[in-house]
Amino acid sequence: MPAICQWPHRFAVCWALLVAFAISGPSFAQNISGIEPNIKATLVADGPAVPGENVTLAIHFEPVSDEWHGYWANPGDAGYGMQLEWDLPAGWTAGEPQYPVPQKLLISNLMNHIYEGSYAVLVSVSVPSEAQAMGAARIGLKAQWLACTDKICVPEEGEMELTLPLGDRAFGDGRFAEWQAAIPPMIDSAATFEMSGNTLRIAIPLPSVVNLADPHIYIANTDLVQYAALQTYMRSDDLLVAEIALSDPDTKPEQITGILAFDGKNGVRFAAKAGDIAPIDGAFTRLSSDTPAVGLLLLAALAGGLILNIMPCVFPILSLKALSLARAGGSESKARKEGIAYTVGVILACVALGAIMLALRAAGEQIGWAFQLQEPGVVVALLVLAVAITANLAGVFELPSVSLTRSGEPASAFATGLLAAVAATPCTGPFMAAAMGAALLLPAYQALLLFAVLGLGLALPFLLIGLVPALRNRLPKPGTWMERFRRLMAIPMGLTALALVWLVSRLGGQGFALMAMVLIIGLFIALAVVGRLQSAGKMAWPAFGLIIAPFAIFAAFALPASYSESVTNRSDSLLNPVEYSAVAMVEARASGRPVFAWFTADWCVTCKVNESVAIEREATRAAFAKAGVVAIRGDWTRRDAAITEYLTEHGAAGVPLYVWYPAGGEAQILPQVLTPDSLVTLAKGSLEPDADRPLPTAQGAGSD
Template identity: 65%
Template sequence: MTDARMINRFREFAALVALLAALVLAPLAHAQETNLAAELVAERAAQPGEDVMVALHFTPRSHEWHGYWSNPGDAGLGMQLDWQLPEGWEAGEPLYPVPQTLMISGIMNHVYEHEYAVLIPITVPADFSPSGSVPISLKAQWLACTDKICVPEQAKLSLFLDSKPDSVEDQRFAMWRAALPPMLDSKSAFALTQNELRLAIPIPASMALDAPHVFVSNEQLVDYGAPQTFRRKGDVLAVEIPLKGGATPEKVEGILSLGEGNGVRFMAELGDVPSGGTLVKGTAADIPPIWLLLLGALAGGLLLNIMPCVFPILSIKAISLARAGESEAQARRDGLAYTAGAMLASVALGAVMLVLRAAGEQIGWAFQLQEPSVVVFLLLLAVAITANFAGLFELPSLAITRDDKPASSFATGLLAAFVATPCTGPFMAAALGAALLLPPLPALLLFAALGLGLALPFLMIGMVPALRSRLPRPGAWMVRFRKLMAVPMGLTALALIWLTSRLGGQGFALIALVVVFGLVVALMIVGRLQRAGKLAWPAFGLIAAPFLIFGAFALPASYAEAEVSAEDSLLKPQAFSETALAEARASGKPVFLWFTADWCVTCKVNEGVAIEREATKQAFEKAGVVAMVGDWTRRDAEITMFLNAQGAAGVPLYLWYEPGGEAEQLPQVLTPDTLTELAQRPR
């Protein structure tokens, strides 16, 4: 090979190497143009056997960019460090300042929206011999984001640590150290319930807490975007955070943010977490004064008397009204007994709900109607009342009979409050939502006020003669009216049969019908014996007992959760989940989200009046509205937590999201034009 050819080959090889180098180095050069610039600096000189603090100092290119805490939250990426240190030197755990929360389309991020520094202690071995400068370096990777885009970035950073004792310290470290949350001296404790992480953090009762938030270091443990509840009990701050995963950690670490960049670090071990205490912050942004909540509960209970969900039991109330005019003393007794029954039922249901929630159950108002056994009991009760109204038999201990004892009105009050719970009307939602956050005594007062409001019309009639004088006088018409009222109660029984099939499947409903058949046969025989003047109730036990025993064994065995499907809806809605909602909101389209239940009469009325309409479907299609439904017929922890986060204790709940906007809570009673007008808004 000649020299010229060798030179040409060398030139071609050199050109190829240069091209490859350009291809390789171009991305690296571009990577240095970071949106979150980083520098590695040391506080002071390195000395044998001591720690020297170094800092990764991050500076955003502009105010739109942010970095992430060690646990980035629902999205993002924590920083990754790969150190190159002299032999025997060790890098400790990075120390972060207090992060901030950033919610984007339902996704919670733990971020820094400003310049910040992460401090890392470097341990210098005792046998280190100071002599000049010591090189240290690391390869760092991090994520830089705006509200719209994220860019993974990296850099290889290095510095030369001075080993001279008289070297000048970097004064910026005083500011960076001050931004670090100190570790609490006292130990914290944590406990896990089925659905919540509960923390006990020792915080002096004298320390002000305006807007606390707990950042949990353990990944995939808690729901980062869920509302956190804070209660103070002496010098302990009790925190409740909904869980996300099923992990059972040995310890829980994190930062308690106190607001304005201040906070403390904690490390919690498994232990006792106190219950109760004074509410600091909960799922509602601000809880109104207790007197205002009591008025809301009272007004809400009063309005329940005209809400659709209470229509089926108006027949019982109507007969009670008619009977209240028979004598003044009896009217007062009946009014007080009915009120006592309604208040006792409301308080009892509220107490059971609070106890179950304290035990970790995610339930809300009307929780009992999510239980198939309770619905079967109500079905049997509705059938018995229908039979009584129709005159098949007489039961002297209830107000639906001709008996005059106060126990009858008391039982009617109990029944009215129990059956009225599927509904939350105007004024009620805020009061019941607050009851889930308040300490037990104020919460129970709210439930008592609700029962008082429900019973108030009957109490006023019983205590005010002028109102009582306007009532029709008792007579034979009451018997005819009672038989007429068997129709709405019979329709209620039919609705409960349908509900049993929705809760437990068709086989479950069929078994329930067999038990109903046995009950009706037993009551018919009781009625015949009563009319013949014979002892009737032992016969009822002999006939009904086999059917009831059969149901007690066959119903649980036949239970199977029915599939929840939205195929029958005109709007073809998506099934609710936090992830689906976040994706829908991120689509840039309006979103209509409604929560319903098959046992909620108000929900079904609203769906017929405003939701399941051709006009609504056409308006939604024209505006590109994303429809989403949360079915709360059966227990659903995710739906319950979301309802609580909106300050609602039950259904119905209607939310409208404009593109890029927050939730707009709609009235609980919709008009035919409510949704079409929202869809036709100019955008």
């Protein structure tokens, strides 16, 4: 008899299913050898198994047609969940299955938790270090699952076998990125539940900026709640309280786990412990689809864009902005056109970058804000642009039609706006972090609107100067000083180019950077020749093409050949941090010590300023040593799916991100801009463990 019949309160449902099986002979035939199942199951690995690490396996389910659906771990009022029996090598252990967000199916007032279409359940398998002696490992799996339509259900089973090579991590099945992106992240803070009469109340910490459209809680504990009952939600600041009718009020679970789903496909996992929940008062708002928090998010994006104008990562392009402002004093019509063109350039760049990011995430890529600076080719292109602008500012050559510094034409301002946005987007500051983090969870049209408003905030000061004569009249009058100022501003732009050279070496290695420098030398020679021909009143740009062509052809072949995948970006630190991995984080928190985790990147100027001001200080090191703080660093210079997942779980779309875990406590998100004493104060305020207890090291905690 199917497992569903073992649950007394489902007696009627069980017999209904058995009757369905009896009258549909072919449905039982699915268990007979040689008969194709209605939902095919395949066991897939994400790559070779590395001794001492975990390997992720996927059980991929593919219905033979759209009418068939599978079930979540807790199937709801009818059906039964998947059952697994692993056959693993000695010492290997399989973790709990991780499911994507399920869907609701209501039939005759029976609520089922199902999956329509193909889906994958992921299982993390621990590989012992002694597995190194073997060349390959055999993994066997016996699985049972239920395949149903709206009319019949068919118990199905299958035996799967996988021969897994052991060795260094290599690129695995390309579908894993999409499957992993479908698994809802676990919220970092613990939820709380209490039972009152026939009602279950769950309080889930959730940032107020996350827009909950069509929320639904899937409870993993079986037979606890009435699945088809109406769920009500109240929200206040960063707390969501849900009320669900109980099925068995006498049940007293120690923990309740489940998934909070919203927008139909997104969600987060939670684990709730028993405790008291504050009464619902006037500070709470009952949720409905008509009262989204998008307005607050738009204000946060606007404020974040404004603040970007004074953030350190925007300093390299202040020279271009200053020249744009100086030109604005010459003509009212030109100033107005230039302010609008600059704004259009900034907004277009922000929306384009946001759209690309959302499209790649929808395709399963684990990326975040400023993803473009993780691509070596993009950084080389920015380096070429920075060198060309530096040469233009220094007077090496002139580009009258779209000059970024002299012509005052709208095309110039538009190009300046594009560059401003590209240079500014790696930063996240106050307000912006919350808005960009929420954009990852919003519907696409709302997320794109957030990116557009972010761009408007970044461009707003210059738009106002272009449109408001009173503001423009306060600027210095145009004159010969502008030429001297332009040449002076070549210095910060040149420093930006040098910083990009350093970043190229960090991304692709010294050989890759050397090949890029060959291209840059050719570019500068070509531009210098153009400048000399322009001074002589001769045709210049054909000569540019002849000179740059061999260098460009050389770079097209030499750059990919010299790129190194094995570049390490782990620099020395006073705090001797453990490099971030999920295992390292778990071990650090389990040590009973305070934990400070910081996420940085070589291309993030704000990150480097914070490290200089607050992190890499002798006072911080001494305070951490005294309090026994475990430091964990995540370097996001290169794309890293594990770090991206952590950032997303904590509502951040990019770096910097600073997280403080008190000893035995929950995560506290720190400001994106740290003061010199920020970390020292936190360390002094924490409990001091045994000073003789050694801190974990990168070797002991593992790395990604």
